[in-house]
Amino acid sequence: QVQLQQSGPGLVKPSETLSLTCTVSGGSISSYYWSWIRQSPGKGLEYIGYISGSTNYNPSLKSRVTISVDTSKNQFSLKLSSVTAADTAVYYCARLGVDGTYADYWGQGTLVTVSS
Amino acid sequence: DIQMTQSPSSLSASVGDRVIIACRASQDISSWLAWYQQKPGEAPSLLIYATSSLQSGVPSRFSGTGSGTDFTLTISSLQPEDFATYYCQQASTFPRTFGQGTKLEI
Numbered sequence: 001q002v003q004l005q006q007s008g009p010g011l012v013k014p015s016e017t018l019s020l021t022c023t024v025s026g027g028s029i030s031s032y033y034w035s036w037i038r039q040s041p042g043k044g045l046e047y048i049g050y051i052s053g054s055t056n057y058n059p060s061l062k063s064r065v066t067i068s069v070d071t072s073k074n075q076f077s078l079k080l081s082s083v084t085a086a087d088t089a090v091y092y093c094a095r096l097g098v099d100g101t102y103a104d105y106w107g108q109g110t111l112v113t114v115s116s
Numbered sequence: 117d118i119q120m121t122q123s124p125s126s127l128s129a130s131v132g133d134r135v136i137i138a139c140r141a142s143q144d145i146s147s148w149l150a151w152y153q154q155k156p157g158e159a160p161s162l163l164i165y166a167t168s169s170l171q172s173g174v175p176s177r178f179s180g181t182g183s184g185t186d187f188t189l190t191i192s193s194l195q196p197e198d199f200a201t202y203y204c205q206q207a208s209t210f211p212r213t214f215g216q217g218t219k220l221e222i
Contacts, residue, residue, distance in 0.1 A: 045205075045217075047213065058211040059211065094159075101148065101165070102205070104165075107159065109159050
């Protein structure tokens with residue numbers, strides 16, 4: 001059974017960089033698409049991007065987002081720079097499956113609040 | 117980006133009712149549509165993918181139909197555990213986009 005476990009701080013100061021990590025257990029991180037999705041009251045569910053060899057980012061966030069993978073640790077990570085209060089949300093990591101279409105496994109979610 | 121619009125935004129129903137939730141895409145997405153269920157404090161959970169394929173472990177009272185721009189999720193006989201928020205998601209193009217959600221209440 002694939003499990004995704006998220007880690008990272010729940011509070012980030014404005015203008016700083018949000019960093020989250022997702023550790024995958026129960027399966028290899030190879031051969032799948034691994035994504036980050038966030039959810040806020042104002043914007044609902046919002047796709048951030050994925051990594052699977054290459055990366056793909058939401059154009060609305062592309063200039064600030066980096067998703068990377070560490071296959072030796074079976075982990076992938078999200079960095080979102082220059083955060084503002086509008087980036088306050090619950091962040092989820094998720095597996096998009098071998099074709100990058102649907103999120104069939106999700107992490108538990110991390111509430112990240114941007115505040116000084 | 118493809119806009120996904122769900123209706124209704126909220127719905128009151130009773131155990132045993134048949135419920136239909138609609139999702140409309142702003143452009144043709146063929147059959148590239150999924151439905152998710154989310155309960156308070158939990159991550160969304162995949163119910164249906166490719167419009168009508170049931171994810172493993174999902175009860176058969178859930179079904180999906182549609183193609184192109186118009187899709188529906190049907191719950192044939194509501195159970196107490198089905199009261200949740202439901203989202204559609206298109207997988208035709210990037211960025212993937214979601215509907216705004218339909219909250220199903222008792």
